[in-house]
Amino acid sequence: MAIDSEDTTRVTWLQRVLIGKNPKRTLARILVLAAVCFAVYRFVLLPIRVQGISMLPTFPDKGIHLVNRLAYLSHEPQRGDVVAIRLAGESVMLLKRIIGLPGETVAFQDGHAVINGQVLEEPYVKFPCNWEHKPEPVEQNEYYVVGDNRSMDFYDHTQGRSERRRIVGKVIR
DSSP: OOOOHHHHHHHHHHHHHHTOSOHHHHHHHHHHHHHHHHHIIIIIEEEEEOOSSTTTTTSOTTOEEEEETTTTSSSOOOTTOEEEEEEETTTEEEEEEEEEOTTOEEEEETTEEEETTEEOOOTTOOSOOOOOEEEEEOOTTEEEEEOSOOOSOGGGSOOEEEEGGGEEEEEEO
């Protein structure tokens, strides 16, 4: 039985494309790439699924986003950041926007967020809001978080103070 040179050329070409000239080097590259991907998705980026309408229109219901767990290693969370807040374990989290920083007072008047007596400019709030809530102090190591969809009743909307240790990271847009 004779070996056809065209078949040998095809196998060599296919082998070279899939495996490369050196199979051991290719395997090592695959293992390194797999380890890096595992580390990034296990320790740096956390996928989170939005469930509910509290962050509309910025983050639609059932959308999947990534949370950067390393975002706050060099600085603390800032006003306007959208963060993931751990409620129980790694699987139950809230996606909310920070509007109040430690030491500030947060209130809602005529549907507007008021920080230390000053109305907060919030271009991301697109729906009408009629919230009224008395001033509430934000303690040290706490942040006041709320969703962007403020069209629902104040008490039906999950919002309020969150401890710094519960903030997992910043949402990547």
